[in-house]
Amino acid sequence: MSDYRPQAPVSVPLTGTVSRADDHALVQRLVRTLDPAHPAPDRLAAELLARFGSAGMMLSAPVGALDEVTGRGTAISSLLAVVREMALRLHRSRVRHTDVLxxxxxxxxxxxxxxxxxxxxxxxxxxxxxxxxxxxxxxxxxxxxxxxxxxxxxxxxxxxxxxxxxxxxxxxxxxxxxxxxxxxxxxxxxxxxxxxxxxxxxxxxxxxxxxxxxxxxxxxxxx
The missing domain is CATH 3.40.140.10 (Cytidine Deaminase, domain 2)
Structure with a gap:
């Protein structure tokens, strides 16, 4: 039987200036969403940010590099790749519907x-x-x-x-x-x-x- 217990929600600002603490809260929330049973989302969030520098750069990272931090036995890196593709499509849509200038x-x-x-x-x-x-x-x-x-x-x-x-x-x-x-x-x-x-x-x-x-x-x- 699993010993997983629901964890308290993490407050994340979704608009405005983003600080290092905001990035940490966002990545922690993302880890909890992708893997609700993860034993240490706070520590993994810190490790991901230490490796890649920011939440944005983490999402830009290839799956192999993410695996080195999350562990090859988890699905987190593959799920992050899906999130990255969604983010890229959002970026691409915005670029397509505005002018470069x-x-x-x-x-x-x-x-x-x-x-x-x-x-x-x-x-x-x-x-x-x-x-x-x-x-x-x-x-x-x-x-x-x-x-x-x-x-x-x-x-x-x-x-x-x-x-x-x-x-x-x-x-x-x-x-x-x-x-x-x-x-x-x-x-x-x-x-x-x-x-x-x-x-x-x-x-x-x-x-x-x-x-x-x-x-x-x-x-x-x-x-």
Missing amino acids: SGQAGLEAYLQACMGHEVIEQFRVLFLDGTFRLLADELMGTGTVNHSPVYPREIMRRALHLRAERLVLAHNHPAGRPEPSGADIEMTMRIVQIGKLMGVAVHDHIIVGNGCSHSFRAMGLLG
Whole structure:
């Protein structure tokens, strides 16, 4: 017979500024919801936050990394992956229904959720129409821990097929800080130049990693 006893509810603020204590309360509540019989949700919440830094970064983590904290014999990491997918779909819906110019913070949060905790480098492209509405968000390349192949002509071919007028490029830096490298800048400028010839503008290139992001446009690298 199980010795599980219902535990007192945890108060969690669902709006406004989120503190470290709020994150802990939210993760603790999530653990209790996903596994009501878990013997130590408070301790597991602390361990998850110690490993990943925040509730958001925890949800961005791959299942294997979550398993290392929750234990491979539990279903928590798989259930968290479902929660993550739901969160990504919410982010994607918001990005799709707003323009990039007015939703930059949401766009960067979405890209962080998509790629911030990936262990290999990914390169994705957001294809936009003339009013900065999202037409498609596509993964255009995956590679190693510090490199992903990028084929500018394939990007432009896809842009023409979608009748996109603007692009937002994005990739992650799994092994280091998200500041652009010389190779990142050179590759971006090559895409910009090819885009000019084909009537497709590169609006921004966003690099995510280590819980933060860097925008080429914000840094003045795209004029």
